[in-house]
Amino acid sequence: MSITIEDVAKAAGVSRQTVSRVINRKPGVKPAVRERIEEAIAVLGYVPNLAARRMGGARSFLIMAINDRERTIENWSAGRGNDWVDQMLYGGMLACEERGYHMLFELVDTEEDKAVEQVRRVLTSLQPDGIILTQPHSENEQLMQLLKDRGRPFARIDQPADGEDALSVHFDDAKASHAAVEHLAGLGHQRILLLAGDSHYRASRTRRDGYSAAMKARGLMPEIEEARYSFDQASTVATQWLSKSDRPTAVIAENDEMAFAVLHVADELGVKVPDDLSIISFEDTPGVRFSVPPLTSIRQPTAAMIGRACELLMDAAEGKEVGGEHILPFELKERETTGPAPQ
Known part of the structure; x- marks a missing residue:
C-alpha cells in the first residue's frame, strides 16, 4: 500500500494543503508545524509523486x-x-x-x-x-x-x-596556474612545461594565460604543448620532451589523466620523479593519491x-x-x- 499526502496530513494533524506547502518549501508554515510534518513524512516513508507536484505548480523539480x-x-x-x-x-x-x-x-x-x-x-x-x-x-x-x-x-x-x-x-583558473608555477619556481625549477588541455575550453585558455604571466614575472620562458586532456596525446608529448637532453625539469598538466601519462613515460625512460622531474596536475581525482609517487595537485572544487x-x-x-x-x-x-x- 502506497503512502499518500493525505496519510501524512492525517498523521501530522494538518490539512493536505499545509503538507503540500512543506513539500514544496513554500513559506507560511510555522516551524513547529513544519517539523511535525517532516517527522510524519520520515516515519511513514512518504515519497512525493513528481507528476503530482508538477501538476500543482509551474516547477518540474x-x-x-x-x-x-x-x-x-x-x-x-x-x-x-x-x-x-x-x-x-x-x-x-x-x-x-x-x-x-x-x-x-x-x-x-x-x-x-x-x-x-x-x-x-x-x-x-x-x-x-x-x-x-x-x-x-x-x-x-x-x-x-x-x-x-x-x-x-x-x-x-x-x-x-x-x-x-x-x-x-x-x-580562479589563472590564479591556480600561478600558484603551480610559484610552487615549482620556489623549488628552483626554471624549465616548466605546461601540458595544456583543449583551447576550445575557456578554462584552458585562462590557465595558459595565468601560467604565462607567472613565468614571465619570474623571468622564465613559457613552454606550452596541447594534449587535449588525452592520456595518449600526453604520452606522445611527454615522450618527445623527456627524450631530449635539455628536457624540462617540471611539468604542469591540466588534468590528472595527462599527469598519469607523464608519470608512465618518465618511468619507461628512467626519468625519476621527483629527483629528475617534478609534476603538478589539475583536478585532484581520487587516483592521484594512489599513483606512484602520489601526485601534487591543484584540487579544483x-x-x-x-x-x-x-x-x-x-x-x-x-x-x-x-x-x-x-x-x-x-x-x-x-x-x-x-x-x-x-x-
Whole structure:
C-alpha cells in the first residue's frame, strides 16, 4: 500500500494543503508545524509523486546538467572512466536531494547547432527548472540565447559572469596556474612545461594565460604543448620532451589523466620523479593519491561548483533573485611528485 499526502496530513494533524506547502518549501508554515510534518513524512516513508507536484505548480523539480558528449563517451569507451562526471553527480545529486529536486545528466554534442537542437528537445519534453552548462557548452552563444528565450535559468561552470543577468560558478583558473608555477619556481625549477588541455575550453585558455604571466614575472620562458586532456596525446608529448637532453625539469598538466601519462613515460625512460622531474596536475581525482609517487595537485572544487549551481538554480525556480559570479576556492595539495630542481 502506497503512502499518500493525505496519510501524512492525517498523521501530522494538518490539512493536505499545509503538507503540500512543506513539500514544496513554500513559506507560511510555522516551524513547529513544519517539523511535525517532516517527522510524519520520515516515519511513514512518504515519497512525493513528481507528476503530482508538477501538476500543482509551474516547477518540474528537475535540474539538468549537460556535458561534452564526445569526450565523455571517449573516456568511458576506453575504460578510463570520467571523474569529472562522478564529481558532477556527487555534488549535484546531493544538493538536489536536500530540497526535493532531481538531477538529470545529459550528454550533448559540442557542435553548436546540434547542441541547440538537442537541448531544445529536452526543454520541450522534460521542462527542467534550470540548466547547468559545462564547457564547452557554457560558451555556446546560441544555446544560451535559446535558454534566455525560453525563460530557463542557467548556470555556467568555469566561466566568468558576462552581463548583469548571467550566473556563473567557477574557481580562479589563472590564479591556480600561478600558484603551480610559484610552487615549482620556489623549488628552483626554471624549465616548466605546461601540458595544456583543449583551447576550445575557456578554462584552458585562462590557465595558459595565468601560467604565462607567472613565468614571465619570474623571468622564465613559457613552454606550452596541447594534449587535449588525452592520456595518449600526453604520452606522445611527454615522450618527445623527456627524450631530449635539455628536457624540462617540471611539468604542469591540466588534468590528472595527462599527469598519469607523464608519470608512465618518465618511468619507461628512467626519468625519476621527483629527483629528475617534478609534476603538478589539475583536478585532484581520487587516483592521484594512489599513483606512484602520489601526485601534487591543484584540487579544483568540481562537486562544490555543481552543488552550488544547483542551489542557485533551485532558488531561481522558487522565485528568488540569483545571478552574478560565484568563485569557489581551490587548493594546492603538495604530495610526492614535486621536489627541488636537479642540479
